[in-house]
Amino acid sequence: MVKISIRQIVLSASFAAAALFSALPASGEEAPLVRVSYAVGPRLDSLARLDGSFEKATNAKVTWVTIQSSADILNLFAANELDIARLGSSAVAAGIANKLPIEVAGIEAVISTNERLVARKPIDSVKGLEGKTVAYPAGSTAHYALEIALDLNGVDRSKVKQVSLPPAEIVAAWTRGDIDAAYVWGPFFQKLESDNGQTLLTTKDLQKDGVLLFNNFGVRKAFAEKHPEIVAAYLKTYQEKIDEYKKDPEAVAQFLSKELKLPIETARATLGGLDYPTLKEQLDVAFIGQGSRVKDGRAAQSLKNSAEFLAGLGEIKKSAIPDSYAPYINTRFLEEAVKE
Amino acid sequence: MSLTVRQRSVILPAISIGSVTGSLLLWQLACAQGWISPLVLPSPLDIVTTTIDLIEDGYRASPLWLHIGVSLGRALTAFIAAILIGVPLGLVMGLSPALNAALNPFVQFLRPIPKIALVPLAVVWLGIGEASKFFLIFVSTFLSVVVGAVSAAHDVNRDLVRAAQTLGVSRRQLLFHVILPDALPQIFTTVRLSIGIGWTALIAAEMIAADSGIGWMVLNASGYLRTDIVMLGILLLGGIGFILDALVVKAQKILVPWAGRA
Numbered sequence: 001m002v003k004i005s006i007r008q009i010v011l012s013a014s015f016a017a018a019a020l021f022s023a024l025p026a027s028g029e030e031a032p033l034v035r036v037s038y039a040v041g042p043r044l045d046s047l048a049r050l051d052g053s054f055e056k057a058t059n060a061k062v063t064w065v066t067i068q069s070s071a072d073i074l075n076l077f078a079a080n081e082l083d084i085a086r087l088g089s090s091a092v093a094a095g096i097a098n099k100l101p102i103e104v105a106g107i108e109a110v111i112s113t114n115e116r117l118v119a120r121k122p123i124d125s126v127k128g129l130e131g132k133t134v135a136y137p138a139g140s141t142a143h144y145a146l147e148i149a150l151d152l153n154g155v156d157r158s159k160v161k162q163v164s165l166p167p168a169e170i171v172a173a174w175t176r177g178d179i180d181a182a183y184v185w186g187p188f189f190q191k192l193e194s195d196n197g198q199t200l201l202t203t204k205d206l207q208k209d210g211v212l213l214f215n216n217f218g219v220r221k222a223f224a225e226k227h228p229e230i231v232a233a234y235l236k237t238y239q240e241k242i243d244e245y246k247k248d249p250e251a252v253a254q255f256l257s258k259e260l261k262l263p264i265e266t267a268r269a270t271l272g273g274l275d276y277p278t279l280k281e282q283l284d285v286a287f288i289g290q291g292s293r294v295k296d297g298r299a300a301q302s303l304k305n306s307a308e309f310l311a312g313l314g315e316i317k318k319s320a321i322p323d324s325y326a327p328y329i330n331t332r333f334l335e336e337a338v339k340e
Numbered sequence: 341m342s343l344t345v346r347q348r349s350v351i352l353p354a355i356s357i358g359s360v361t362g363s364l365l366l367w368q369l370a371c372a373q374g375w376i377s378p379l380v381l382p383s384p385l386d387i388v389t390t391t392i393d394l395i396e397d398g399y400r401a402s403p404l405w406l407h408i409g410v411s412l413g414r415a416l417t418a419f420i421a422a423i424l425i426g427v428p429l430g431l432v433m434g435l436s437p438a439l440n441a442a443l444n445p446f447v448q449f450l451r452p453i454p455k456i457a458l459v460p461l462a463v464v465w466l467g468i469g470e471a472s473k474f475f476l477i478f479v480s481t482f483l484s485v486v487v488g489a490v491s492a493a494h495d496v497n498r499d500l501v502r503a504a505q506t507l508g509v510s511r512r513q514l515l516f517h518v519i520l521p522d523a524l525p526q527i528f529t530t531v532r533l534s535i536g537i538g539w540t541a542l543i544a545a546e547m548i549a550a551d552s553g554i555g556w557m558v559l560n561a562s563g564y565l566r567t568d569i570v571m572l573g574i575l576l577l578g579g580i581g582f583i584l585d586a587l588v589v590k591a592q593k594i595l596v597p598w599a600g601r602a
Contacts, residue, residue: 009539071563078379078565098565100379135549163549164560169463173549178467314400315564317393 011014034223034230034322035063037073041187042267044241044257044276045086045108050259053240057233069166072140073218077102083223084234093307096328097320101221104329106235106337107282108215112204114273115142115150115213116189118197119181120174126153126200129160132180135173138164141213144309145203146183148211169308186270187262202273212298214287224330232336235279239337242276266335279338288329295326303328382568388574390568399559399569402552408576411553415542418477419535426482426534427527430489431519440490451483456544468549476545481538488530492523525599528592532585539581554580584589 038049048054053060059286065082067073070091076082086108095102123132123247126149131305137145143164150157165173167188173179174192181200182192193199217235224231245252249271257267283290289297303325322328364384370376378386394404402410417575433440455476459541497520504518546555554573561569592599 012565069563074565075562078377078567094564098379098567100565162551163468164551165468165549168467169549173468175465176467178469276386298571308563311501315560316566 007073025327031248032060032227034058034060034227034234035081035083035292036130036234037065037067037076037082039067039069039086040260042253042262042270043108043239044084044245044252044262044271046256046260047241047244047252048234048237050255054234054237058230060227060230062100069137070270074100076164077218077220080220083220084231085218086215087218088215089213089302089306090141090144090310092218093141093303093321093325094310095218095314096303096322097184097307097310097316099320102218102328103221103224104216104288104299104303104325105219105224105231105333106279107215107277107287108217108238108239109274109276110212110214111141111145111185112207112273112275113179113202114270115183115185115203117146117181117183117200117202118189118192119197119200121198124198124200126150127155129181129200130156131159133161133163133178133180135163135165135170135179135184137167137170137184139310139315140185140214141203142183142185144306145206145211145310148206148209149183149201152206152209152255160236166278181333186273187266190266190269212302213256214299219333224333226332226337233331235333235337239279245271245276279334281339283331283334288331288334289333290335294329295324296333298330300324300326300329346452371421379565379567380569381543387571390572394569394572399528400551407552407554407557408443408580410540411546411555412580414473414478414545414553415539418474419481419538421474422485422534422538423531426485427489427554429530430486431493431523432492433486434490434496435519444490447483447486450479451487455480455541459544459547463548471547471549473545475540476500476539476548480541481534484534484537486516488534489523489527492526492530493519496522521598525592528588528596528599532588532592535580535584535588539577539584542577 004233036049036054038046040046058292065076067076067085070087070229073082073085073087074095077085077095082271084105089221092102092104118127119129119132123129134146136146145161150160159257160212163173163179165179165182167184170179170182171188172193174197180308182189182206184192188198189199207214217238218283219231220328228310231336249268253264253267253271256262256271257264282288285293285297285298288294307316307321307325308318310316353573367381368384371378371381371386393402398404399407425452429443444463458476460480462475466472466475500518500522501514502593504514509517542553543555546553547559550556558570558573558577561567561573
């Protein structure tokens with residue numbers, strides 16, 4: 001989608017101005033202001049936005065900031081314009097390597113079947129992509145998954161033409177026949193599948209090879225230190241939405257499809273294509289871990305792997321990658337949210 | 341206070357050099373003292389280090405010179421096409437009121453549209469290859485060349501035209517010996533301005549499925565918060581734009597030495 005790039009330019013241009021303003025001291029103690037980003041898509045955090053439950057859970061004034069991509073989020077964090085955001089592991093890894101003052105507060109979801117490698121029929125294997133054009137949204141978890149899928153299947157990378165495109169343009173390029181395959185998330189992959197496409201693999205298929213990809217809740221450090229209760233309340237609200245969904249997936253899918261004007265199948269497939277570890281489960285090393293064990297947790301490991309992947313591509317400096325991402329994962333909010 | 345020629349040739353450049361050096365020092369100081377976060381504005385020394393890195397290792401699998409070359413190639417082909425088509429068309433429109441009346445509404449309607457707004461259309465019409473990139477730069481340059489050439493044709497000294505016609509020159513002679521020489525200086529000014537506008541369209545062009553080029557480099561690096569590479573890209577865009585402009589001025593001096601001496 002072109003909007004992304006326009007936004008990026010505008011955001012980058014407003015860096016300096018924003019930084020100057022944020023340096024001014026805050027005046028007065030009113031209801032705290034919290035700025036949370038959202039992307040249009042049938043996700044459980046949208047549920048908390050649409051039914052106003054996060055506002056109810058805190059006395060904070062909530063501003064919902066619309067974003068198109070992880071790149072927007074990093075720029076907004078850098079400009080001090082955002083406090084809480086859902087973003088993929090690659091973005092978190094890149095942001096922290098570039099000294100962005102954010103930390104991981106929790107996991108939104110583990111990517112399962114919601115991100116897929118779809119190819120035009122009759123291509124029916126990853127190996128079959130040799131000599132073809134494959135699109136991916138740059139720097140995303142889907143991009144990472146694509147690289148891993150190519151490696152795992154022994155594909156000769158020099159024979160695959162890879163092009164970076166935002167999701168909406170992937171659909172446009174597919175319709176025109178400019179690309180033969182794409183690794184992308186819902187609701188976009190459904191459009192490819194319904195237009196002579198077939199799924200070669202999903203991100204869930206990579207889990208058996210030990211690759212766990214997930215989306216995080218990232219928070220601006222200064223904000224989280226000042227208002228840990230708001231971050232904890234956000235996580236707690238999110239858990240309530242998970243419970244609501246698990247109790248009645250169809251009702252949630254119906255609600256989101258109606259509110260976001262999306263086909264019901266898209267809402268169903270997207271929501272069902274993610275796994276939602278509970279806040280309690282996240283405190284286990286199978287996900288984030290707790291205390292001194294965070295450094296052995298899969299989250300810290302996965303962030304490090306993502307960072308090394310990005311350094312291999314040349315997107316971030318190898319020397320900038322921290323020894324461990326554990327110091328950038330703060331479990332106090334999870335611990336607070338699971339109390340009582 | 342008026343300056344002598346000698347003072348002009350020494351003092352004014354010295355002031356320019358001084359102001360640039362002073363700004364760079366202040367910038368470096370602000371970064372070194374931590375007044376500005378490197379995420380917002382990396383220091384000049386950081387940018388130099390990044391430049392050396394990129395010259396040695398390239399950016400995203402392509403050497404730095406290739407990114408520069410790709411962008412220049414995209415821009416120059418579009419510039420040349422826009423000038424070759426735009427200048428004659430503009431002159432003819434300027435000389436023929438009927439044709440001007442027919443085409444002018446389209447030109448005036450299309451010209452103010454921000455070319456970034458055409459990106460989605462360019463993808464749908466021309467796909468994600470080089471054609472859509474060429475199209476965006478071409479359209480920006482072309483429209484402004486046409487408008488400038490129309491106005492250059494309008495501004496041709498009517499007395500000269502009448503005098504030549506009285507002397508019985510052919511249409512061909514009139515065009516090549518009277519109208520073109522009189523309009524060329526203004527056309528060169530138009531080309532200068534248009535190239536400036538076209539060069540800014542490079543970013544819009546390289547938003548489309550690019551994996552090389554300076555515009556793409558800036559956009560891509562911004563996605564990973566590599567502000568140092570963004571700054572380097574901006575410096576390159578500015579520097580190359582400056583050089584292109586200087587080349588057109590040089591070409592004007594050689595090809596139209598009578599410019600400014602009516």
